[in-house]
Amino acid sequence: MRPVRFNIHPKEAEIADAISMAPAPDGIGGDGFFATQLSSVVGLARKNSLWPLPFATSCCGIEFMATMASHYDLSRFGSERVGFSPRQCDLLMVMGTIAKKMAPVLRQVYLQMAEPRWVIAVGACASSGGIFDTYSVLQGIDQVIPVDVYVPGCPPRPEAIIDGFMKIQDLVGQESIRRRNSDQYKDLLNSYGIQ
Numbered sequence: 001m002r003p004v005r006f007n008i009h010p011k012e013a014e015i016a017d018a019i020s021m022a023p024a025p026d027g028i029g030g031d032g033f034f035a036t037q038l039s040s041v042v043g044l045a046r047k048n049s050l051w052p053l054p055f056a057t058s059c060c061g062i063e064f065m066a067t068m069a070s071h072y073d074l075s076r077f078g079s080e081r082v083g084f085s086p087r088q089c090d091l092l093m094v095m096g097t098i099a100k101k102m103a104p105v106l107r108q109v110y111l112q113m114a115e116p117r118w119v120i121a122v123g124a125c126a127s128s129g130g131i132f133d134t135y136s137v138l139q140g141i142d143q144v145i146p147v148d149v150y151v152p153g154c155p156p157r158p159e160a161i162i163d164g165f166m167k168i169q170d171l172v173g174q175e176s177i178r179r180r181n182s183d184q185y186k187d188l189l190n191s192y193g194i195q
């Protein structure tokens, strides 16, 4: 029987040290007031409350499970609310081999997500088809939907997934609230045949 170990040497911890605060955006502050751009406040809120939709088809999905579990704990980034409803999520995380038959389904899920939405391709398969250079495998999800961040690796370690997630957070935090109405963004979607 394995011995049960109790924490017999508890450490005194200051709870305030364990709570991290999101840094305030650039602005002008004084006694009782703080002024900044609306975009910065919206970006701050969005980047710290991303709701991921895991589109996991194979082994990279297992790494994502590790990323969500207690050791790596994606909840620290405000993303514990993993959802399987495209209507409510704003970050599509594609993990695993995407067969060409699956591509229209992936695209449909993307289309069902409301703007603003972001996409992260996790692992070699989602990014480029990986080792599966075959007739049946999509050679990268960016053939059917736009991708914001690619995470390399086969599979990427949870640290790499977290790094990619933080890159998405940087993008989200700095994105202008008008970007989705810009001609450049419309051109990008049009290039994928999305109106």
Ligand code: SF4
Residues within 6 Å of the ligand: 058, 059, 060, 061, 095, 096, 097, 123, 124, 125, 126, 130, 131, 153, 154, 155, 156
């Ligand atoms: S990148 Fe490697 S680990 Fe990830 S789904 Fe493809 S084969 Fe599996």
